[in-house]
Amino acid sequence: MTATVTALPLDDIRVIDLSNGLGTYTGRLFADLGADVIKIEPPSGAPERTTPPLTPQGTSVFFAFTEAGKRSITLDGTATEQAEQLERLLDTAHILLTSEGPSRLHQRGIHPEDVTRRHPGLIHVSVSPYGLTGPWADRPACDLTLLAAGGLLALAGEADLPPVRAWGNQTSIIAGLHAATAALMAVLALEETGQGQIVDVSAQEAVAHSLENAVQYVDLENTVRRRAGSGPREAGTGLFACLDGWIYLVGGLGGLPLAWDAITQWLESGGLKDAADLRDPRWQQRDWRRSDEGVQTFRDLFERFAAPRTKQDLYEDGQRRGISIAPVSTPSDLLASPQLAGRAFFRQIAVGDEVLTFPGSPYRFERLDVAPGRFPAWPGIDTRAVMDALPEAADTASGSQGVAP
């Protein structure tokens, strides 16, 4: 095979990653796609290396997941010397990635306006909690407060309990994905014109962009959506208990009974007493299916049917009958999924002394090995390789051009 055939999509793109947990997924996405992503860590290591939950050997699973495929370097010397080293690195880079608010970036001498003035051919991707502008730009923030301020938290949870956050630092995923999308558009512009720019990503805005139809409900129908547990209250749809957990069934949605006959036949074929009741014409009426009695009647029937059956059995059996049903998977279920295993989705990657199981990249590029890469086992593991390959300081003094030839 020639080099052209195997060239990864982002070969020869260099990213200097100064982000913390909020921005770090962006760099991970770039690394999978072939970019040279260089994480700069303090000599003692990024604090995120030990943020729980930890593996048995003490590595943060969040850090392992988001740093795979990146190189790690540490800078040394005085603050001035470190700043000089950073400038030399930025001279060789296309993208600088940060994820702090504007005042903090100013303090560190890396506010995007200053950075892009010094490096006109650099894209500074600034993911920050509230964006670089506006009255809240420097507010302290974390995943939970950003989900609250962006409106997603209010949609999640049981009505009788406080709103509840999605598992897993989702603001980092949400903001990181928008940031990666924006950064790639800036890369296209950079390679066409040589011009760098600032990409200002607000995590709060990114969360607010993820509210489904809730804002339009306010605007068009003057209705404020409230949290409603695991889904709409309609007979045939929702979470149902089974032998080893729950399944999610979509048997009625938007007023259309989907696969109702198939569900009825399924329950009848299982010999379930009263299953034939689902043939009563009232089940074709949306009002009945949404009534408390209708919802409860269906739930009682289905959960009696499901009680002796596992979620995997119900999933495969139901799907073969054309019914939209899914297991509420645990992480262990996913690791054992016949579909994911059959597609060789998981990758084994060494993380320190352990070999960990990673999900594959979110997408598959035909002919190309787009995948999570090597994990930087310790802070600075790549310092020598990166710094030794930098052009001499004298060479870069003639002008800072971020664009590789």
Next chain:
Amino acid sequence: MTARFPLDGVRVADFTWVGAGPFLTKPLADHGADVIKVESRTRTDPIRSMAPFRDGRPGVNRSGYFANRNSSKRSICLDLKTARGKDLALELIAQSDIVASNFTPGTMDRLGLGYKEALAVRPDVIYLEMPMQGNAGPHRDFRGYGLTIAAAGGLLGLTGHPDRPPVGTGTNYPDHVPNPLHAAVAVLAALRRRRRTGESQYIELAQLESTTNVIGPALLAAAAGAGVHRAANEDAAAAPHGVYPCQGEDRWCAVTVFTDDQWQALVKVLGNPAWAADPTYATAAGRHTARKELDEHLAGATVAHQAAELANTLCAAGVAAAAVSDAAQVLADEQLNARDHWKALDHPEMGRSVYDNIPYRLSATPGRLRGPAPVLGADTRDVCLNLLGLAPDEYEHLAAEGVVG
């Protein structure tokens, strides 16, 4: 002259529909790509018939759910089941850089619009499909929606209170975040590679695989034997870390304390209540161990406060906090409005209505919501005549036969 867009000159033949696909092509359209949405008059995009509707009156051109995902695009109606309709679609593909669809596996092939056919008319095409489970594997033909993919992909099961059934995000989260945005990253990266190599690219985004990445760290943990479970709003190390009741009905404030300084600041804001003097609370470890009783104390104190005021005071004191905003509150939010996050666009049938603006800004090549969602088939004639080369009388003939229009 207006600033150029980063995707000027890029054309997308957009066969996506419902939730996930259209949120992939929206950012492309908002940044200058000519996104031509191929629709059917007889089998209209289901999301055109999903609430909310302008004034609550249903209609294919009245849904806010549809509108918000389809700004800046054009819409053409073709009957792809007819030979002429298929030929027109192939001509559109020939003139497009990117082809995107999110049908069940094999649908595009059956329509004669598969990757092979696309390559024959456009040798450097970037061709993306978004099957639920993937194009292969034992569950290839299993069906699903955003809700069932959240269940099967693991996010639903990890989100909620430990002693209650899981709740998830309350939205079709995979349709709004991981699947469209991973897909956007993929096609943009492929576009960058094509500019360097001239080569086509086939991309398969299995929605299940994409969605499992949002709980990637949980998979690493489970495979390593470290259990991960639903934990409501708790953090693995920090406490207090939750949402606490405030004045009014169903009003809450998210409050998080990661350091001892923040703890002391919180105590001061609350007026140094006696319970806070318990020496157990002086250290992060002590607070985390005692987090349940700490939550109760805190809830007893916050209820006297107005949520937004409490958040303002805490943030000023260095404690990450935010009122839990519902959709009406995010629409009125000071910070989001300071950043022009909401955009009112005039729509021919819906009138002036609210769209999410782009959650990031590119300083040199910014995107813009260039127009409201298209009325069904609004651009058929224009596209057929001016792009696909139909003569006016030929167009009228095909329109009379229902092939176009």
